[in-house]
Amino acid sequence: MRRAQITFDFLIAIMLITVTVAGIVSIASGEVANARTFDSVAKLKVLAVDLRDTVAQVYAAGDGFTVRKELPFELKSGESVTITLNSTTNRVEITATLGGKTLKVAQKLQVPLYTTSSITLGPGEREFNVTAQNVGGETHVLLQG
Amino acid sequence: MSSSKAKAQTAIEVLFIAGLVLIGAAMILPGYMDSNTDTVVLMHVKNAADNACSYLGTGVEVEDPAYSPLNALIEKVNYSSISCRVSRVFVASSTKDSMSLNVTVVYSGPLEVSKVKNAISGFIENWLESKGFSRVNGALSYGGKTVSITVKAVRG
Numbered sequence: 653m654r655r656a657q658i659t660f661d662f663l664i665a666i667m668l669i670t671v672t673v674a675g676i677v678s679i680a681s682g683e684v685a686n687a688r689t690f691d692s693v694a695k696l697k698v699l700a701v702d703l704r705d706t707v708a709q710v711y712a713a714g715d716g717f718t719v720r721k722e723l724p725f726e727l728k729s730g731e732s733v734t735i736t737l738n739s740t741t742n743r744v745e746i747t748a749t750l751g752g753k754t755l756k757v758a759q760k761l762q763v764p765l766y767t768t769s770s771i772t773l774g775p776g777e778r779e780f781n782v783t784a785q786n787v788g789g790e791t792h793v794l795l796q797g
Numbered sequence: 798m799s800s801s802k803a804k805a806q807t808a809i810e811v812l813f814i815a816g817l818v819l820i821g822a823a824m825i826l827p828g829y830m831d832s833n834t835d836t837v838v839l840m841h842v843k844n845a846a847d848n849a850c851s852y853l854g855t856g857v858e859v860e861d862p863a864y865s866p867l868n869a870l871i872e873k874v875n876y877s878s879i880s881c882r883v884s885r886v887f888v889a890s891s892t893k894d895s896m897s898l899n900v901t902v903v904y905s906g907p908l909e910v911s912k913v914k915n916a917i918s919g920f921i922e923n924w925l926e927s928k929g930f931s932r933v934n935g936a937l938s939y940g941g942k943t944v945s946i947t948v949k950a951v952r953g
Contacts (some may be wrong), residue, residue, distance in 0.1 A: 660815055664822045668829055675837040679844065682928055686848060693857045700876075743875075758876040781860075790902040 670750065692750045695724050696757050703744045704759040706782050707793050711763040715786035720779055727775045734772045735780070737795060739765040763793070771795040812818060834940040835891050839898065841939075842946060843886040845924040846900050849917050850881040853904070866919035868885040870908060880905050884951070903953040910950045918948040 706719050723733060733748040742765055745758045766787070771780050781796040849867060852859075856878045858868045870879065881904040889897045900921070904913055922937060930939045939946045 661818045661821075662948050664818070668826075671830065671833055675833060675840075679837070684944070688857070689859060690851065692857065693852075693855050697855050697857050756858040756860065756876075757856065760875060760877075792898065 664777055668736055689753065691701045695754055696746055698750055699724055700744060700746050700757045700759045701709055704761055707744060707761055708763050710782050710784045712794050714784055716789055718781050718783040723773060727773065729775050732772055732774050734770060735795060736770040737765055737768060737793060739768045759775060766790050766792050769794040834942055835888055838896065838939050838944055839888055841925055841928055842898050842900065842921060845921040846883045846886055846902065849920045850883055850902065853879040853881045861921040866916040870903060870913065871918050873908065874906060894941060897945045899947050901949045901951065903951045906953060912951060914948050914950040918946060921946055
C-alpha cells in the first residue's frame with residue numbers, strides 16, 4: 653500500500669465520529685443561546701432582590717433619604733427596563749426587554765407602599781433614585797430618574 | 798508483462814479486503830446509528846429538564862411561548878424561587894421506531910404535583926420542538942423514532 657493513502661476502514665471510522673460530533677455540536681450550540689438568556693435572567697433577579705432591600709432601607713430611614721441605584725448591566729439600543737413599585741400588589745415589578753426577549757420579575761416588599769411609582773430606563777441611562785418622602789404622615793417610597 | 802499480472806492480483810486482494818470492511822461497516826452502522834439517536838434524544842431531554850428546573854429556580858419570567866407552561870407556575874408562587882432538581886432521566890424502552898423516556902423531578906413548595914408535572918412535560922415538548930424534533934400526528938419524532946416522555950413530579 654502506498655503511503656499518504658487513507659484506508660477505507662479509516663474513512664468509515666471518521667464517518668461514525670462525525671455523526672456523534674454533529675449531535676454534540678447541535679446540543680452545544682443550543683446551550684450557548686440558553687446560557688445567554690439565563691445570564692440576563694440571573695442579573696434581573698439580583699436587581700429585583702436588591703431593590704426590595706433598598707426600598708425597605710429607604711422606608712426605614714424616612715423622609716428625604718435617597719439611594720442612588722445603578723443597573724448591573726449596560727442597555728443596548730432597543731433594550732429597556734421598566735421598574736415599578738406597585739402599591740396594589742405591594743411588589744417591586746421589573747419588566748425588561750433584553751436582546752429581543754421580554755423578561756418579568758417581581759419581589760414582594762416587606763414595607764407598605766402608599767403610591768405606585770415607575771421608571772423606564774433606556775440605552776445610556778443606568779442610574780435612578782429611590783427616595784422617601786413624607787406625605788401627610790406617611791412615608792412614600794418613590795422612584796425618580 | 799509479468800509485473801502487470803502481479804498488479805492485477807493485488808487489486809483482487811484489495812477488493813476482497815474492501816468487501817470485508819464494507820460488510821463489517823454494514824453490520825455495525827444500523828446499530829450504531831440507532832444508539833446514537835437514543836443518546837442524542839436522551840441528552841436533549843435531560844438538557845430540557847435541567848433547564849426547566851433552573852428556570853423555575855430563578856423565578857423570572859421570559860415571555861416566550863416555549864416558557865409559557867412554566868410561567869404559569871412562577872406566577873402562582875408570586876415570582877419566588879421554586880427549588881427543583883432533576884433526579885433521574887432514563888430511556889425506559891427503545892425499539893427500531895419508537896422510544897420512551899422517564900423523567901423524575903423533585904421539587905419543594907406549595908404547588909400541586911399534577912400542575913408541576915404538566916408544566917414540565919409541556920415545556921420539555923416545546924423545547925424539543927425548537928431543537929429539531931418534529932410532530933407526527935401529535936407525537937414527537939426524532940431520527941425516524943417516535944419519542945414519548947413521561948414526567949413524574951415528586952414533592953420532596
